[in-house]
Amino acid sequence: MDTTPNQHDDPILAKEQAHLSEVYGWLLKIRDNITSDLDSNHAGARQDLIDMSEEVRLNFNSSDETMETLAAIETLNNIIDVYNQYHDSNVDKLRRVTLLLMQPYFAKVTLEMRPGRPARDVYIGTAGITDEHSRPIVVDWRSPVAETYYNQQMGPTSYSVDGRERTVNLTLRRQFDIVRDQLNSYFDTSVAIEDSLLLSALKSHHSEKLKAITATIQREQNEVVRHDDVPVLLVNGIAGSGKTSVLLQRIAYLLYRKRKTLSEDQVWLFTPNAVFERYIDTVLPSMGEANPQTLTWKSFVAEQGAGERDLGRSTSTKTLRHLEDSSRDLVLEPDDLREIRCEGEVLLKVSQVVGAVRKFERFGVGPRFTALVTDELHDRLDRRFTQMAKDEGLQEEMLGLDVDQQVELFGETISPEGDAETVTYTRRLVESRFSGAHDQIERLAWLRLDRVGMRLLSQPALSATEWLYLRLIFTDTGEKTARFVMVDEVQDYTEAQLMVLARYFSRAHFLLLGDENQAISEGTATFPQVAEIFRESHGSVDECRLLTSYRSSPEITALFAGLVKHDERLRLASVQREGVKPTIQAFAERDDYLRALRAAVSEPGAGLTAVIAQSDARVSWLSKQLGEGVCVVDHDSDLPVTGVVLLSLRMAKGLEFDHVIVPDAQAEVYPDTPLARRQLYTALSRAMHRVTVLAQGALTPLLG
Numbered sequence: 147m148d149t150t151p152n153q154h155d156d157p158i159l160a161k162e163q164a165h166l167s168e169v170y171g172w173l174l175k176i177r178d179n180i181t182s183d184l185d186s187n188h189a190g191a192r193q194d195l196i197d198m199s200e201e202v203r204l205n206f207n208s209s210d211e212t213m214e215t216l217a218a219i220e221t222l223n224n225i226i227d228v229y230n231q232y233h234d235s236n237v238d239k240l241r242r243v244t245l246l247l248m249q250p251y252f253a254k255v256t257l258e259m260r261p262g263r264p265a266r267d268v269y270i271g272t273a274g275i276t277d278e279h280s281r282p283i284v285v286d287w288r289s290p291v292a293e294t295y296y297n298q299q300m301g302p303t304s305y306s307v308d309g310r311e312r313t314v315n316l317t318l319r320r321q322f323d324i325v326r327d328q329l330n331s332y333f334d335t336s337v338a339i340e341d342s343l344l345l346s347a348l349k350s351h352h353s354e355k356l357k358a359i360t361a362t363i364q365r366e367q368n369e370v371v372r373h374d375d376v377p378v379l380l381v382n383g384i385a386g387s388g389k390t391s392v393l394l395q396r397i398a399y400l401l402y403r404k405r406k407t408l409s410e411d412q413v414w415l416f417t418p419n420a421v422f423e424r425y426i427d428t429v430l431p432s433m434g435e436a437n438p439q440t441l442t443w444k445s446f447v448a449e450q451g452a453g454e455r456d457l458g459r460s461t462s463t464k465t466l467r468h469l470e471d472s473s474r475d476l477v478l479e480p481d482d483l484r485e486i487r488c489e490g491e492v493l494l495k496v497s498q499v500v501g502a503v504r505k506f507e508r509f510g511v512g513p514r515f516t517a518l519v520t521d522e523l524h525d526r527l528d529r530r531f532t533q534m535a536k537d538e539g540l541q542e543e544m545l546g547l548d549v550d551q552q553v554e555l556f557g558e559t560i561s562p563e564g565d566a567e568t569v570t571y572t573r574r575l576v577e578s579r580f581s582g583a584h585d586q587i588e589r590l591a592w593l594r595l596d597r598v599g600m601r602l603l604s605q606p607a608l609s610a611t612e613w614l615y616l617r618l619i620f621t622d623t624g625e626k627t628a629r630f631v632m633v634d635e636v637q638d639y640t641e642a643q644l645m646v647l648a649r650y651f652s653r654a655h656f657l658l659l660g661d662e663n664q665a666i667s668e669g670t671a672t673f674p675q676v677a678e679i680f681r682e683s684h685g686s687v688d689e690c691r692l693l694t695s696y697r698s699s700p701e702i703t704a705l706f707a708g709l710v711k712h713d714e715r716l717r718l719a720s721v722q723r724e725g726v727k728p729t730i731q732a733f734a735e736r737d738d739y740l741r742a743l744r745a746a747v748s749e750p751g752a753g754l755t756a757v758i759a760q761s762d763a764r765v766s767w768l769s770k771q772l773g774e775g776v777c778v779v780d781h782d783s784d785l786p787v788t789g790v791v792l793l794s795l796r797m798a799k800g801l802e803f804d805h806v807i808v809p810d811a812q813a814e815v816y817p818d819t820p821l822a823r824r825q826l827y828t829a830l831s832r833a834m835h836r837v838t839v840l841a842q843g844a845l846t847p848l849l850g
Contacts, residue, residue, distance in 0.1 A: 162322070163329045169250050169269070170327035172283055173243050176275065180240045184233070242273035245434045249324050251284045252361035255295050256318035265317055270295055272360055273434050287360050288402040295319060296368040298335075321361070355428045359391045370690050371395045377684040380636075381659040382673055385706060385831030386697025389659040390800055393632050394429045396657060400630060401435050412629040413438035414651070416446070418638060418799045420781045425801060438632075443643060447610040450617075451589070458611025459669065461642040465603065466615045472602045473619050476511045478503055482594050482601075486527065488583040493530050494523065499592045502526065513622040516590070523587045531580070535573035544572045590620065611642045614650070624650030635799055636660035641671045641679060648683035656680060663710050664828045666795055668821060695831075697802050699725030702837050706830040709823050709848060725835055730849060732812070732841035739842040740771055746807050746838045747772060747790050753804030754785065757792045758829045760815050765794050768809055795825055798832050806833035809840050816846035823848055 251271035258265045274286030285292055293305040294316050304313045323330040363371060370381055370392045383389045397413055415438045417423045423440055430437050447453055483503060486494040502522040509515045534540060545568070552559050555578055562568045586592070599608045599616045608616070618624060631651045633639070637660035639647075648656075658680070662673050671679070677687045695703045705728050729746075733739035747757065757776060759765045769778050769792055777786065779793035785801070808829050816822040826848055830837055839849065 159329065159332065162320075162332055165269075166250060166322075166324065166329050167327055169283055170247070172277065173247050173250060173275070177240065177243045177247065180236050180243070184236055184240070239275070241434055242275055245273050246271055246275060246284060248326060250327075252322055252324065253295050254318070254320045254322070255291075255316055256320075257291070257294060258315035258317060268292075268294075272358075272432075286402060288399045293368070293372060296363055296365065296372070298365045356390065356394075356426045358429050358432050359388060359395065360433060363392075363395060364388075364694065364696075366690075366692055366694065367392045367395075370692070371399050373688065373690070375400075375655060376686065376688045378656045378658065378680040378687040379690065380673065380677055380680070380687050381657070381690045381692060383659065383661055383692030384695055384710075385661055385664060385827070386695035386703070386802070387661075387692035388696050389661070389692060390426060390634055391429070392692070393634055393657060393659050394426065395433075397438060397630075397632065398430060398433045398435050408629055410436040410438050412627055414625070414628050414631045414654070415440045416631070416633045416647075417442055418635045419797060420445075421779060421783055421785065421797055422634075422800045424784055443639070447614070450610075450614055452610040452613050455608065455610040455613060458609030458642060459640055459667070461609045461611040461640065463641045463645060465612060466642055466645055469599065469602055469612065469616050470619055473511045473616075476598070476602070477507065478511070478593075478598070482598050483592055484594055486523070486583050486586055486592055488580045488586065491580065493580060493583050494526055494592075498526055499523065511620060513620070516620045519592075520587055520590075523592060524584060527583055527587065531573055531576045534576045535569045537572075540576065541568055541572045544568070544575045547575075590617070593620070595620070611640075611646055614646050615642075618646070618649050622649075622652075624652055626653055628654040630655050630657065632657045632659075634659055635664070636671075636676060637662055637665040637673070638667060638670055638799070639676075640669055641675050644671055644676060644679050645683075648680055652683065656684065663824055664799070664831075666799070666821070666825045666828050697834055698831060699835060701725050701727050702830065702833050702835075705837065705849075706827045709827040709830075728837040728839060730811075730839040730845070732843070732845040734843070736842060739840060743768075743807070743809055743840055744772065746840065747776060751805055751836070752788075753835070754788055755790045755805040755807065756798065756801075756803035756832060757790065757807045757809055758795055758798045758832060759792065760795055760810050760825060760829070762794050762796075764810050764815070765792060768792055795829055798829065801832060802834055803832055804834050805836040805838070806830065807838045807840065810842070811839045811846050811849065812841040812843040813846050814843065816848055818847045822846070 249272065251269040253270045255268050255270070256265050257268060268282075268291055269284050270287050270292045271284040272287060273284070274289060275283050277283055287295075290305045290307045290312075294303050294314060297303045297305075297316075298319075300316055300319065302313060303316045304311050306312070319335055321333040321335055323332070359367075367388055370379070373379055373396075381389060381392070383392075393415075397415070400413070401408060401410060417426070417440060419442060423442070427437060427440070441449070444453075444457060447455070447457060480496065480500050483496055483499045485492050485496045485499065502519050505522060506515055506518040509518065545562070547555065549559055556571065556574065560571055562571055595613060595616055596608055599612055600606060602616075603612070628651050631647065631654045633647070633656065636644075636658040658676060660673075665672075677689065680687050698706070702725070731742060733742060747755070757768065757772070759768055765778065769776065772792065776790045776792045777783075779785070779791050779797055781797075785791065791803075806829065808826070810816075811826070816826045826846065830839075
């Protein structure tokens with residue numbers, strides 16, 4: 147049962163406000179103490195280090211004196227490490243306190259930990275903080291005990307600590323509306339449909355940036371966020387079920403639970419487009435975590451050096467498997483290889499590269515062969531540098547370096563004595579000038595991958611997907627430092643693209659999220675196909691479903707749910723309150739249609755309105771009809787908070803708007819085909835509160 151307290155005469159409210167004031171006072175005290183401590187500690191540490199450094203005497207005259215000197219240096223280094231750890235610990239604590247000062251906590255659970263023992267109040271916030279006796283003032287939402295709040299289960303419930311299940315009795319589950327040190331209201335909530343914080347949040351309008359759902363994570367979402375760490379987790383969720391929010395909460399959860407071994411640069415996040423990437427970029431920082439490495443398939447391809455190629459959306463798995471099979475018997479030809487050239491100088495001739503390849507070709511094409519050839523080429527390049535160091539012209543150039551050039555190159559001024567030292571310094575000059583040659587060898591610049599691939603496939607060019615996969619066949623050296631890879635909108639990837647990701651991140655665990663009903667392009671992978679690809683590469687795939695819409699009103703949910711399979715339609719639900727009935731109109735005359743479209747665009751309303759066109763061509767045409775009153779969204783755009791935007795369905799993926807106008811709902815644009823059904827589902831499901839559907843000509847049969 148929800149409780150909306152009387153702010154003027156409510157003893158519970160007064161008691162909770164008193165507790166909040168006490169906690170807020172603690173937080174202010176902790177903040178001030180840390181700030182003062184950091185200032186004084188920094189000054190004290192600086193002086194201590196100066197004093198200790200001056201006491202260290204570098205004496206290497208004998209073995210005993212050398213050992214004493216090294217021990218003194220080691221002691222100094224250890225003290226520096228302690229200072230750094232203390233400083234880092236305080237900075238981290240200050241970050242958490244600063245976060246909590248905006249909202250100290252959002253919930254409280256009262257737990258009977260053991261029969262017959264007094265119940266314990268646990269306050270849950272975005273971050274955790276303890277008092278000077280290490281007793282929790284607020285527990286982090288990711289801590290094990292906080293799971294009792296997200297279970298949404300009164301009475302006996304449980305949470306897991308270090309793999310052990312602990313059963314407790316939940317006697318109270320209370321939510322708070324708090325801003326800094328002011329308690330606005332509280333709600334005693336027991337079941338999901340009565341989640342008052344959630345319902346309050348759902349009433350709000352579109353925001354410029356996606357917000358964290360920490361306080362309102364629902365039970366089915368929590369199962370994904372706190373899921374066991376498995377090789378692959380595949381989540382199929384309907385539109386508006388919070389997939390992206392759940393993904394980001396999952397990242398925050400993993401960074402917290404594995405904080406001693408996992409850093410944000412070991413997490414990779416694939417998003418559908420750059421607009422969406424910017425839309426979500428404040429969520430993790432708002433929870434006190436840094437953003438992971440975030441990219442799209444296009445930017446990933448560009449980072450790999452294949453950005454100028456076709457992205458490979460039409461590449462089939464058969465093509466990739468053919469590359470793999472045919473490479474087993476591949477014999478590289480001289481024309482498959484190239485010289486190593488750097489700064490206009492040929493350092494290794496093609497004949498030398500051919501010699502290295504022939505030396506190891508008995509092993510067959512693959513990672514071992516490539517590693518052996520690469521090492522051999524590095525050795526040959528080193529020998530070439532040694533030869534070049536004996537060149538009189540280069541030696542004269544080295545001897546002619548001015549003082550600044552010498553310091554920059556060697557770290558000191560030099561005065562070579564004799565031929566041996568002259569050769570040594572000249573070699574360092576050569577190594578510096580041509581250091582890029584070693585990088586070229588590592589990047590397989592000696593191998594014409596395109597020529598090899600085109601020969602194997604009998605085609606005139608390689609797509610980015612084919613080129614990346616062929617490189618993996620040769621090297622098997624994807625990103626070995628990645629621990630977790632998150633792929634949003636996975637239904638928009640092809641099987642071949644996913645095969646590349648699975649192999650490139652072979653050591654990483656994957657979280658794959660999407661909605662099979664939002665596959666808006668032909669040829670993308672179905673969920674069974676996604677699961678099969680990752681079972682083959684990673685051994686097992688856990689699957690979850692999200693079937694509740696938190697974005698759209700019941701009327702809008704019913705409209706887009708009518709486009710999915712009947713058995714699935716029966717399971718879809720919205721938790722929103724009753725809203726506005728969708729407007730659906732078709733016009734025989736173009737002038738009448740444009741008049742209705744312009745009226746819908748100019749209609750006053752709170753929040754952000756989006757005109758979502760089926761294609762880029764439709765965006766171009768509509769832009770001319772609607773004029774300057776509508777802002778066209780492209781890859782470089784940021785979403786405004788209010789107003790009217792015009793964008794393609796492809797750009798709208800993953801976003802949400804207060805009012806969505808579908809301006810081209812005629813039968814010729816959305817015919818009765820599975821693809822058009824998914825496209826219309828995607829467009830309609832971007833709406834939170836209102837939908838207007840307009841057709842120029844006969845209305846699509848999908849809404850008939």
